[in-house]
Structure formats: structure tokens, C-alpha cells
Amino acid sequence: MINALSRYTILFTLTLLVLTILSFALIYMFPGDPLINLTGLVPQNDIQRDALIKQFKLDQSYPVQFYHYLQQLFLGNWGYSFISGQPLREEIGIAMPATFELSTYAMLVALVIGVPVGCYAGLKSYSATDYAINTASIFSYSFPVFWLALIFILVFSLEAGIAPLSGRISLLFEVPNVTGFILIDILLARDIDHALALKDAARHLVLPTLAIAMISTAAMIRITRRSVIDVMNSPFITAARSRGLSNRQIFMRHILRNALLATLPLMAIQVTTLITNAMIVETLFSWPGIGNWLINAINQRDYPALRIGVLAVSTMVITLTILIDIFNRLIDPSREKFERGTI
Amino acid sequence: MPMLDIKNLTLEMETGGTRVKALDRVNLAINSGEIRALVGESGSGKSLIVSAISGALPPQWHITADRMTWKGENLLTMRSDERREIMRRDIAVVFQHPIAAMDPSTTLGEQLEESIPNELVEGKLFWQRKQSRKRTAIGLVHKVGIKNHEHYLNAFPHQISSDIGQKFMIAMALVSQPDLLIADDPTRGMETTTKTKVLKLLTRLNQTKSLSILFVSHDLLAIANMAHTMTVLYCGQTVESGHMKHIRKRPLHPYTKALLDSAPSFRNDLPPKSYLPTLDGTIPTLQHVPIGCRLGPRCPRAQKQCVVTPAVRKVHDHSYSCHFPLHMDKL
Numbered sequence: 001m002i003n004a005l006s007r008y009t010i011l012f013t014l015t016l017l018v019l020t021i022l023s024f025a026l027i028y029m030f031p032g033d034p035l036i037n038l039t040g041l042v043p044q045n046d047i048q049r050d051a052l053i054k055q056f057k058l059d060q061s062y063p064v065q066f067y068h069y070l071q072q073l074f075l076g077n078w079g080y081s082f083i084s085g086q087p088l089r090e091e092i093g094i095a096m097p098a099t100f101e102l103s104t105y106a107m108l109v110a111l112v113i114g115v116p117v118g119c120y121a122g123l124k125s126y127s128a129t130d131y132a133i134n135t136a137s138i139f140s141y142s143f144p145v146f147w148l149a150l151i152f153i154l155v156f157s158l159e160a161g162i163a164p165l166s167g168r169i170s171l172l173f174e175v176p177n178v179t180g181f182i183l184i185d186i187l188l189a190r191d192i193d194h195a196l197a198l199k200d201a202a203r204h205l206v207l208p209t210l211a212i213a214m215i216s217t218a219a220m221i222r223i224t225r226r227s228v229i230d231v232m233n234s235p236f237i238t239a240a241r242s243r244g245l246s247n248r249q250i251f252m253r254h255i256l257r258n259a260l261l262a263t264l265p266l267m268a269i270q271v272t273t274l275i276t277n278a279m280i281v282e283t284l285f286s287w288p289g290i291g292n293w294l295i296n297a298i299n300q301r302d303y304p305a306l307r308i309g310v311l312a313v314s315t316m317v318i319t320l321t322i323l324i325d326i327f328n329r330l331i332d333p334s335r336e337k338f339e340r341g342t343i
Numbered sequence: 344m345p346m347l348d349i350k351n352l353t354l355e356m357e358t359g360g361t362r363v364k365a366l367d368r369v370n371l372a373i374n375s376g377e378i379r380a381l382v383g384e385s386g387s388g389k390s391l392i393v394s395a396i397s398g399a400l401p402p403q404w405h406i407t408a409d410r411m412t413w414k415g416e417n418l419l420t421m422r423s424d425e426r427r428e429i430m431r432r433d434i435a436v437v438f439q440h441p442i443a444a445m446d447p448s449t450t451l452g453e454q455l456e457e458s459i460p461n462e463l464v465e466g467k468l469f470w471q472r473k474q475s476r477k478r479t480a481i482g483l484v485h486k487v488g489i490k491n492h493e494h495y496l497n498a499f500p501h502q503i504s505s506d507i508g509q510k511f512m513i514a515m516a517l518v519s520q521p522d523l524l525i526a527d528d529p530t531r532g533m534e535t536t537t538k539t540k541v542l543k544l545l546t547r548l549n550q551t552k553s554l555s556i557l558f559v560s561h562d563l564l565a566i567a568n569m570a571h572t573m574t575v576l577y578c579g580q581t582v583e584s585g586h587m588k589h590i591r592k593r594p595l596h597p598y599t600k601a602l603l604d605s606a607p608s609f610r611n612d613l614p615p616k617s618y619l620p621t622l623d624g625t626i627p628t629l630q631h632v633p634i635g636c637r638l639g640p641r642c643p644r645a646q647k648q649c650v651v652t653p654a655v656r657k658v659h660d661h662s663y664s665c666h667f668p669l670h671m672d673k674l
Binding site (some may be wrong): 234235236239245246253333 | 399500
């Protein structure tokens with residue numbers, strides 16, 4: 001286990017190092033002044049410029065610059081947005097949890113609906129119900145997420161008028177940003193009507209969550225179904241059946257655990273898709289998340305913001321993927337033995 | 344009356360419009376208290392018979408039989424929960440690959456404990472029952488010859504060697520105190536000392552608890568001494584069945600003779616460094632089975648008549664299906 005954990009740690013650190021090298025290279029690869037690309041500050045005169053160059057060690061060799069860059073990253077000095085002039089760390093600190101929140105709810109919906117339905121389809125494999133579930137899941141998996149979000153807006157917001165068009169919460173409610181998760185922040189906030197605010201936030205959440213969850217749920221159903229069918233065909237289920245265990249016992253004790261263990265690594269792959277989808281959907285719903293923020297940065301040629309935003313998003317994705325894998329390793333006894341990662 | 348009685352069991356599989364007969368009118372009867380050996384080459388359908396008895400056949404198989412009864416109850420028309428009851432109480436199966444037949448995510452102890460039928464668990468409260476289960480499990484594990492129970496009950500299937508796995512499978516099979524134990528090649532891949540131990544264990548169980556055993560194997564040497572009766576299977580057809588000693592002394596079917604001849608320790612007259620006698624060719628694949636007697640193309644005694652499937656004939660307890668049996672003059 002220690003072996004495996006240290007392998008994960010090394011893998012994680014190296015991947016992050018490569019990412020930081022890339023983001024450092026972006027300073028020079030983006031058009032314009034490296035100093036502005038790095039700091040986001042525009043020097044007013046030559047004296048100020050020289051001082052800044054000295055401060056960020058841009059007059060020294062690349063390795064020294066990179067070392068300084070790493071140090072600043074760790075210290076939390078991520079530079080300033082070129083457009084708003086705000087510290088990037090604060091902006092990302094607000095935008096990132098919003099995305100994370102949206103993806104979490106979508107993932108929850110996908111799990112709550114996808115796993116039971118997938119199990120059911122797997123248990124009834126190759127029956128009419130199974131084919132129906134399969135068809136529905138392929139159908140919803142095939143929607144392009146941006147189109148689906150637009151249709152949702154058209155149907156539910158513009159035509160039916162039952163859900164708000166954009167944003168996280170109505171402007172009437174003043175919710176201070178504490179954790180970044182709107183539902184938790186509402187509960188923490190004082191001087192507002194909690195029930196009303198929660199209801200409003202939930203109405204804002206429904207459409208974007210559903211748009212993302214449609215695709216993830218379909219993927220979940222298909223993964224779970226396949227896994228359940230595989231486990232059901234394995235010899236130990238035959239053996240359990242011949243020992244006279246009831247179907248319920250077999251499902252609860254043997255099928256479910258083995259099937260879910262096998263789906264975990266595939267879920268780790270789904271997380272990437274999920275976050276990508278969340279970033280796309282957020283742009284359409286003006287959800288103040290990292291995707292929306294990055295698109296704005298691209299539109300405004302905000303290079304410092306782009307550099308840090310890309311780094312932050314990829315760090316989040318890598319962290320989640322590795323955490324799920326470690327979790328899987330912890331709970332799956334048959335993965336105890338030392339095995340090398342394969343692609 | 345035999346305990347398990349199977350007559351004319353036919354298993355067919357649908358492959359692209361045509362039906363392939365994997366088992367062709369197999370007969371098998373097991374009396375209470377006997378050890379019956381079921382022998383045949385790989386691919387002769389031994390394991391299919393086991394699956395058919397235990398009701399673990401995949402749904403693409405079509406099963407038909409004139410008779411398939413367990414203690415007089417028809418297994419084929421039985422409801423699935425009744426069938427499950429029988430499998431839980433009366434019949435136990437030891438499968439071919441012990442490691443694959445165990446849940447990889449559950450410890451051996453848990454799997455053993457869940458096989459204990461409720462009425463064999465003492466105590467009313469759940470911790471008493473848990474204790475009782477644990478005691479039974481430890482006792483069973485000792486009985487099958489595993490000493491280090493602490494270690495093995497907490498181990499996962501991938502952590503144990505296959506002979507320990509095999510013993511665990513036997514323990515799991517014995518837990519419900521069955522009347523019939525179906526052992527599908529339980530000594531496969533074991534070295535001789537372990538094999539002897541397992542065989543001794545089975546013999547002892549047969550003698551002390553009058554457990555009937557259907558011992559499925561292609562290892563004639565292993566079972567020649569312990570089995571009372573033998574059924575020989577070739578390519579999905581039963582070719583001969585009868586008492587072990589009769590068959591060994593005077594096999595009536597050419598295939599049985601070839602099978603016995605190919606095992607060197609049954610032959611005292613074999614000169615040193617000579618070739619073992621074998622039949623030419625190999626067992627046919629299911630797509631290309633010959634009509635009539637399936638041994639036909641390989642049989643040294645085959646004649647024109649052999650394109651018709653021979654009927655089962657009986658001499659005392661010894662039944663065979665061959666048009667031109669051996670040793671007829673001596674009977």
C-alpha cells in the first residue's frame with residue numbers, strides 16, 4: 001500500500017510539474033510582453049518596469065525564473081487579471097467552487113439515477129426493458145451538451161417560463177461568499193429568508209445540472225449495466241447460485257460490490273467529461289464558474305488569467321482522477337498486489 | 344431406486360440456426376452412499392453434466408431429458424425456489440477452478456459463513472449466531488485439512504494457492520451437510536501429496552457420513568481406487584457404465600479399453616520404453632460430430648453399422664452402448 005501511495009504521489013507531483021512548466025512556457029509563448037503575461041500588471045514607466053523585472057527575476061536565467069514562478073505559485077501570488085485588476089487567486093477562488101458545485105450535483109444525479117437503473121438493466125439483460133433502457137441511454141448520451149442546454153433554455157425558460165434563464169441566484173438575495181458552494185453559503189448567510197433563497201437557488205440549479213447530468217447519467221447507466229452483466233457471467237456467481245443462495249443474496253453480497261468496484265476507474269474517466277461539460281454549460285447559463293470565466297478571459301485576451309485558469313482546471317481534474325483511483329485501490333482487495341499502471 | 348437418476352439427458356445449443364448436441368442421450372444414476380466416477384477426455388461434456396444437474400446452465404442451452412429426478416422429484420419441472428432449496432440442502436458442487444468460483448472481493452471466511460444454512464446456526468441473538476457461524480466455519484476448515492484457519496479465513500481468493508482454494512470449496516460444499524457431493528475435477532493441477540490428501544478426505548467422508556460423491560475427472564489413476572462405479576463419457580455420449588472392478592477387468596466398449604490402456608499403471612505387461620497405445624485422431628469438435636456412434640471414425644472395431652447410434656445394452660449392472668463390444672465371449 002505504501003508502495004502504491006508513493007507511486008501515486010510521484011505521479012501526481014511529476015504531472016503537476018510538467019503542467020507548471022507548460023504554464024510557465026506560456027508566459028513567453030503568448031503574444032505581448034512576458035512581464036505583463038506573468039504579472040498582469042502594466043508598468044507605467046521604465047523605473048517601475050525595471051523594479052518589476054527585478055522583483056519577478058525576469059532578468060535571470062530561465063531555471064531561476066521558473067523556480068521563482070513555482071515559489072510564487074505556492075505562496076498564492078498568482079498575479080493579477082489584466083482586465084479587472086483583481087488578484088487571480090481570488091477570482092479563481094470564487095469561480096472554481098461554482099463549477100465544482102455544479103459538477104458535484106450533476107454527478108450525484110448521475111449516480112443516484114444511473115447506478116440503480118444500470119443495475120436493473122444489467123440484471124434484466126437482453127430483455128425488452130433492458131433494450132428500452134439502453135436505447136434511452138444511447139439517445140441521451142448522443143446529445144451535444146451545448147445544444148441540449150440551448151434547447152433547455154428555449155423550452156423551459158423562454159417558452160414555459162418555469163426556470164430562470166441564467167445566474168446562480170436572484171439578485172434580491174445577498175449571499176456572502178464563504179465556501180463558494182451556493183447552497184451552503186445560503187445556510188451560512190444571515191439576514192435572509194433561507195427557505196426562499198434555497199428555493200430560488202435550486203430553481204437556478206435545475207436546468208444546468210440536468211443538462212450536464214443527462215449525458216453523465218447515460219454514461220453511468222451504460223458502465224454499470226456492462227459491469228453487472230460481466231459479473232453475472234463470472235464463475236463465482238454460478239458457484240454462489242449452485243450453493244443455493246437466493247437471487248437477492250447473490251445480488252447484494254456478490255454482484256453489487258464487484259460490479260461497482262469495476263466501475264470506479266471508469267467513473268474517474270467520466271469526471272473529466274463531466275467537468276468539461278460543466279464548463280460548456282456554464283457559459284450558456286452565465287453560471288459564474290471557471291468555464292465561463294475562462295471563455296471571458298479568452299475573449300478579452302487576458303493572458304495571465306488564461307495561464308492560471310488552465311493550470312487550475314487541469315490540477316483539479318488530475319487531483320480528482322488520482323483521488324478516485326486511490327480510493328478504488330483502498331477498497332478493492334484484489335488490487336492490493338503491486339501492479340504497474342498501463343495505458 | 345437411485346438417488347439421482349438421469350436418463351437420456353440431451354443438451355443442445357443454438358448456433359446460427361443449427362442446433363448442436365453437446366450431450367447426446369446421457370445416462371447417469373447415483374445410488375446413495377456410492378462414489379461414482381465420471382470420466383472422459385477434455386471436451387467430452389463432463390462439466391456440462393455438472394452444470395445441468397446444478398441448474399447453472401447459461402440460458403442459451405436447451406435441456407431435454409426423459410428423466411432427471413432427485414429422490415423421485417423431477418428436477419426439470421421444479422420451480423426455481425424448490426430447486427434452489429435442493430441445491431442448498433442436498434446437493435453440493437465443487438467447481439473446477441476454485442479461485443474463479445469465489446467472490447474476489449469477499450474474504451474466504453465470509454463466503455464460507457454465508458453458505459451455512461440458517462437451521463444449522465445456534466443461538467437466537469445475532470451475536471450468538473455470529474459466534475456460532477464462526478465456530479462452524481473454523482471446524483469445517485480444520486476438517487478439510489487447513490490448519491492455519493486464522494490466516495485463511497481472513498484471506499481473499501487471490502491471496503491463496505489453488506489447492507487451499509480447492510479445500511475451501513470442499514469445505515463450502517460440506518457446510519450444508521449434503522447427501523450428494525459433485526466434485527468437478529477437484530484434484531486438477533495439484534501435486535501428488537495434496538491430491539492424495541483430498542482423495543482420502545473424500546473417501547473418509549463417504550465412509551463415515553455415507554456421502555455420495557460424483558467424482559468428475561479425467562485422471563483415472565486418482566479415482567480408480569476410491570470409486571465404486573464408473574461412467575465413461577465420450578464426446579457427449581455415455582459409452583459405458585458399471586462397477587469399477589468389472590470395467591477395469593473387462594471393458595466392453597473399445598473406448599473404455601483405449602482409455603484404460605493409456606494409463607500405464609493399469610498395465611503390468613507394458614514393456615519398458617514402448618509407446619502407450621492410443622486411439623488415432625482427437626475428440627471431434629461440437630460443430631463436426633460424426634453421426635451414429637461418435638467414436639466411429641476413431642474406433643478400431645468400427646463397421647458399417649456404427650453410423651447408427653447404438654442402443655444401451657445391459658449385462659447385469661454393466662451397461663454399454665456399442666454394436667461390437669469386446670470380451671463378449673467371456674461374459
